[in-house]
Amino acid sequence: MERIVVVGAGHMGSVIAGGLVDGVPQAEVVVVEPSAERRASLAGRAEVAAAYDPRPDDLLVLAIPPQAFDSFAESLPPGACAQTTVVSIMAGVRLETLASALGTDRVLRAMPNLAAGVGQSMTVLCPGDQVTAGGVDRARGALSVIGEVLVVRDESLLDAATAVAGSGPALVAYLAQSFTDFARGAGFAPADALLLTSQVLRGTAAVLSEPGATPESLYRQASTPNGTTAEGIATLRQHRVGESLRAALEATAERARELAG
Template structure:
């Protein structure tokens, strides 16, 4: 990877899986992943030699920077946008990947191969899905962690220590995800199965309904998607 900052490069060199360089010129067939803040795009482009990216596949993970803008600024039509998430750190990212109109099948296949190293990859029908994808995929782990704090707080208040509270919460979340995936059913069916009439779970679900928790989650995602659209304007 390329990291022009000496301090960050020194820190990254501590990871034995990374080869860190101060500069790099892509070779034909390379897949170049742009992990930049959107505000750094102009300075990055100004430092590129002419036609530096012409023969490479370019994957941008910059939120809100449209494919049309990328192609124009980078001087190549072979661009794709991707939205991974924090779970990439443990190889469990859910990454949205959208090719531009000038990207070919080989470009898409190469990008999918690279990104599958950090988790699952989903290709949406077109770029218009990426704002919702940014909300659901990009911000999703933070929103789930926010809700998970309610679980850990409750467990600690009930007398479990912090480590035990986190372990309980993580396994509940992990097991629920596996159940949803293995059963190939929707969330409503799963919590319906667990909610026996007059039982404990039914009481909990009813309380969440009173607080309109699902509406609050949808509203949070809509606000996040709206911000993604604002960044692109």
């Protein structure tokens, strides 16, 4: 039986572990977590342990804070991970760092987002050069329990992925606040303002997922000359909202590059 070990049962780790227990029933799922309270909250759902007991064929999912990685790696016996496939979701810890600290070339980095909690993460997965196609499939399969997975081969794309996908839900939520604020200001009850906004986001995402759809085709199609939408788009252009968003994404990606050192 395949064993998948999730290290760290915080926000992300517990969502991934829960998704694996429900979505990959044929796997043995083990959660390694130092906090007795968090272990207790998972007991009965997954196997729990206070420390990692390595086995050669494990798929190891590292969901610990980046600053905890060195002490985790140092706590393992030398060579313990030589045959292990390791997927790290730690922001800013490079493939090279993972491989040298864990003593294995079978390392992959993944950038999920907070929509993992509702099974709608956009996760970008980057395997190291030495990871086999089977290893990539194994990692992709495990991460697909929290949503979509896109595999990229160029590690530098993970910085842009952090901006667009990792921080994306928060950036979009910031913009969505203007919609809810406006609707509330116009007289809608808070819950109705949120319903209008969330359903608009859901509907827009669904339209953008149609074959051939692009953001530009959507807003052009909706903009009848001299109509209401055209007025809104013209105002966004006048206020340089597109440029502001590009600057925000660039700043987010730059911060990801800085944190990765």
